[in-house]
Amino acid sequence: MLLLSHCERIATSLNRTVSGDTLPTLISLDKPMEQRDNLKFLGKLEKTFTEAYAMLKGMYGNECLSRIQVFEWFKRFKEGRETTEDDPRPGQLSKSKTDENIEKISKLIREDRGSDGPS
Template sequence: MTELMRCEHVATSLDITVSGDTFSTLTRRKMLSIQREQRDNLKFLVKLGKTFTEGYAMLKEVCGNECLSRTQVFEWFKLFKEGCETTEDDSRPARHSTSKMDENIETIVRTG
């Protein structure tokens, strides 16, 4: 694990606060914003009549390494072709976060 990855993991696990928001919350918001923007773009490309291959190539060209996976692009492309209008994720039941449990935080701090 690289130093940066370990720092991000520890920061996320410890829930470090940055300007009133947690590190993990800031990272999650940015990621969701990027994904939402890409879905909006895919919806637009479907309405223009682009094929999946054309749409994926365009998205990959614009987004580079931050591009949604080919599978995700295919799934969203398929939904938009079937008439789906929303770019929101389906709601999922919340899972308990084990990364914020005191015993796990202590383990990370000791081994870090």
């Protein structure tokens, strides 16, 4: 039910943009991710790329993803992609925050506090 409510809110906002009404300010922690979510939704509504780009541009203005980015993401969603997260890239730091690593570091810190310090 929550997803349906979210989809209805997006559709209403997008329809307001297209019809020329004033669009309420949307608060977002991650606008590119939000735009990808909206783009995925528009693809599922069988909007064309041109329609989807116009709606995003109307909704986000200068903060809209570039036309090329919108095209790439739109194409990915049309091909069946579900995630809106970036793909890992070479040179990107790996994420190694695990319970095991946290415990190892905590143990090292506790052992270091117990030592007499440098000799």
